[in-house]
Amino acid sequence: MKSSLPTIPDTCAIPGTPLSDARAGIDACVHCGFCLQACPTYLTLEDENDSPRGRIVLMRALVDGSLPVDDGDVRTHIDRCLGCRACETACPSGVPYGHLLEATRATLTRVKPNPPVARLILFAFARPALLRLVMLGGRIARATRMSRLLSRLPGRFGFAMAMLESTRSAVKRARYVPRSDAERGTATLLTGCVMEGLFAPTNRATERALSANGYAMTATAGQRCCGALHAHAGDDEGARQLARANIAAFERSRADYIVVNAAGCGAMMKEYGQLLAGDAAWHERAAKLASRVRDVSELLAEAGPRPGGALPVKVTYDAPCHLLHAQRLATPPLRVLAAVPGLELVPLDGSEHCCGSAGIYNLIEPDVSDRVLAPKLANIAATRAPMVATGNPGCLMQIGAGLHRAGMTCRAVHPVDLLDASYAAQAAAERGS
Ligand code: SF4
Ligand code: SF4
Structure with missing residues (x-):
């Protein structure tokens, strides 16, 4: 099928930006609309500009210069994208929508930064000591039932407190020592920022379940936030810095598998090769590391699980x-x-x-x-x-x-x-x- 729109002319209005580097992905869209019914923002807002196809048209307009990068409406429609990538699954043309979205956000945030609350969150997630303090505060609010009380407040603060309250464990846990006769190799856990901060019992359950299925678990020191929040919010350099730190840490671990129990973090780490594609010193190391990453369900399914x-x-x-x-x-x-x-x-x-x-x-x-x-x-x-x-x-x-x-x-x-x-x-x- 041929695209109904012309490909972007060789002249580019925004040379040297992440979006101009991603223009081949924009050209891959043939505007068939198969992705529309998969898109939650299109189904919710019923505006073509809030659909994958519409957003790709906006990206094209930024590259060819028919819309300026500081256009407020473009920013609104790009900001409203969830980055869920359901459109990628639906797309018969293999449009790398997730990559296009990250490139667009990285380009737009150079002109107009993210709102203060987003910058504050990204700042904290890039600083382990600060993040540990924030998570400790969250656990104290949860343990003292403060989060339950405050979750009744209206608005986003109340919702944030309800999010914290919901991290209270829903499963009763009895102690057991995992044993297995199988030998499926060594695995090390990406402990994760939110997982270790607020879902530590699930991390321990992950280690036990893998041990019970024949994986020898090892710990990895020096690991950091995976960088997904930064990449999705347009802070591509912040994401690359975190990725490099993780690559160095997990190279030292030498475990066969890097296991992740947070889907967003796993997706990010599997794409470290693409994230560092332009970095000659790190690209090969990134791709090699990415090939060791598995979601916990993948490893368990390989083992049965028992x-x-x-x-x-x-x-x-x-x-x-x-x-x-x-x-x-x-x-x-x-x-x-x-x-x-x-x-x-x-x-x-x-x-x-x-x-x-x-x-x-x-x-x-x-x-x-x-x-x-x-x-x-x-x-x-x-x-x-x-x-x-x-x-x-x-x-x-x-x-x-x-x-x-x-x-x-x-x-x-x-x-x-x-x-x-x-x-x-x-x-x-x-x-x-
Ligand atoms: S990533 Fe999700 S919300 Fe964004 S365009 Fe694709 S389907 Fe829609
Ligand atoms: S993103 Fe894919 S499914 Fe959606 S309009 Fe473009 S080619 Fe069609």
């Missing part, structure tokens, strides 16, 4: 966009849940649609985020499941906060937490027999 003890619970599953669309992993998380005897998996309508979290999107584009979340909550309610499983901290907090604010008793939980609880139940049954 079934645990009975856990009679009804669960529905919501697919994180960066697992389904960016990493193209649809079945491994379902295999993790299928390894839990007694678990009844109830299908979720619209599981493939974004929940509206999208990194820090829910904090800087609250209205659209809420409107994208609403049908997700309605679909979860229709399943009548008391738990919704999803493998990404942003989704866990967005859906968890939405459920909490709606007064629903359903809890969001990581699939690995359920497998770990199943192994704990098995160990308890063996001790009792």
Whole structure:
């Protein structure tokens, strides 16, 4: 199929920018519109400018100079994109939309910086000591039930407190010592900023579940934020700096696999090669490191995973966009849940649609985020499941906060937490027999 629009002329209005370097991706779009019905912002806002096809037209206009890079409307429509990459899955022409979006944001933020709240968050995530302090404050607010109290406040602050409240563990944990006769190689965990800060029990559950399936776990010192928030917000240099630090740290670990239990972080690390494509000193190292990265569900699915003890619970599953669309992993998380005897998996309508979290999107584009979340909550309610499983901290907090604010008793939980609880139940049954 030929494009209905001409390709961008050789003359470029914004030479030397990330977007001008990505113009081949813009040319790949044939404007067929197959992506429209997959796009949550198009379905929500019903404006072609808030669709993938419309945004690509705007990108083209920036490159050919028919629109200036400081155009306020262009910025609005680009800012409203969730970066969920559902359009990539739907696109028959292989348009690298996620890459185009990051290149566009990197170009636009050079003209007009992100809002202060976004810059503050990116600043904190790039500084481990500051981030540890922020996470400690969050844990104190959670432990003292301050987050529960403040989650009743209206507006974004109340929603942020509900997000924090939703990180309270939804799974009862019994201790067990994971054992396995299998030898599947060594793995080291990207502990992650939010995962280690607010979901540390899930990180420990991840290590136990992998050990129970034959992976020898090792720790990696010196690891940092993966850089996904920075890349998605247009801070491409910030993302590259964090990627280089992680490459150096994980090279020292020498584990066969770098395992990630946060879908957004895993997608970012698998793309370190592209992120550092223009850096001769780091590109090869980045690509080599990326080839070792696995989502936790991938490694567990490769191992079976081995079934645990009975856990009679009804669960529905919501697919994180960066697992389904960016990493193209649809079945491994379902295999993790299928390894839990007694678990009844109830299908979720619209599981493939974004929940509206999208990194820090829910904090800087609250209205659209809420409107994208609403049908997700309605679909979860229709399943009548008391738990919704999803493998990404942003989704866990967005859906968890939405459920909490709606007064629903359903809890969001990581699939690995359920497998770990199943192994704990098995160990308890063996001790009792
Ligand atoms: S990334 Fe998601 S929100 Fe953005 S254009 Fe693609 S489908 Fe729409
Ligand atoms: S992004 Fe892909 S699916 Fe969407 S209009 Fe362009 S070619 Fe078609």
